Amino acid sequence: MSEIKVDFNRPVAVGNEFEYMRQAVENGHISGDGPFTRKCHAFLEQELGVPKALLTTSCTHALEMAAILLNIQPGDEVILPDFTFVSTVNAFVLRGARPVFLDVRPDTLNLDESRLEAAISPKTKAIVPVHYAGVGCEMDVIMEVARRHEIAVVEDNAHGLFGKYKGKLLGTFGALAAQSFHETKNFTSGEGGALLINDPVLVERAEIIREKGTNRSRFFRGQVDKYTWVDLGSSYLPSDILAAFLFAQFEQCDKIQLHRRQVWEMYEEGLRDWAQAHGVQLPYIPEHCEQSYHMFYMLLPTLELRQRLIAYLRERGVYSVFHYLPLHLSDMGQSFGGGVGDCPVTERVSDQLVRLPFHNALTGAEQEQVIDLLQEFPF
């Protein structure tokens, strides 16, 4: 047993996180929508060019807000990739929607846009593409189909902040987009998220839903003289202490993204020949996509090899993980009629995928250890 210890993820302060958290307390405003939350909103709006960004307590909650904003009702259908996190689907099922799981492309593991048209019915109310690993879905096709059928698009951009599709930033295509600032993401506040609102018509109601269904935001801006309950809603705004932490990370945006790019490229260069020799599939980035450098994954030839590889690394102190299980085969997915064989690509890649250690403090020496161990893995 060696001394190596390489975490899969490690949270790290990269700049003024603690100083800003102290300032948040001294500001006398540690509930939501304080000075640091406003700084985060301005940062996202400027960097992404979106009309409105609202911090939320998680990406899950940003997706829940999207479902309320789109008036999703019992019986409505929502189309999403089968290979995604439960929150992508749960947010809509909470409102009574029936999920329609679409299989993914074998190259990018994104929703297979060629299957989209056939999945649409008169009940379809939303399409929720997920930019897996921060590599853009085929948004030209998805937006064209959505426009023609007058269906809203909500981008689950949990992985994709600063990724681009054909030069346009991910999160700026759909009427709405959801970001995540969970511990594992490029930028984090531990738990956190944001709703990006590209359709200005939705802004005022989004503020109400986020503030427990009240018009409190308008009250604080002096636009109404009292605030009251006007709509559905919940408490979706994070403490300004969390926004302070997050803003310090945003300030180091270039540094973080550069480091993550170097991590990704070192894995890719170090593993390219090895992968080819052993039938391991590395991430595919189409020429017209700029990725967000969120994760590095590999597809092993079989489930048995994937499990053996994770155990082999773990025994040597390197923590790697698999990712999503096919949603249609989960207990909930089966209750909506999912069965084996419905989404063969997802069923296969879910068995084969392994994610390598990837975080903002990962060193070149640690990566070398991971790469060296992989080179020695007995296939």
Ligand SMILES: Cc1ncc(COP(=O)(O)O)c(C=O)c1O
């Ligand atoms: C694609 C996707 N959507 C949504 C989420 C939920 O994010 P959060 O933990 O911020 O709620 C995740 C979590 O990692 C995710 O991978």
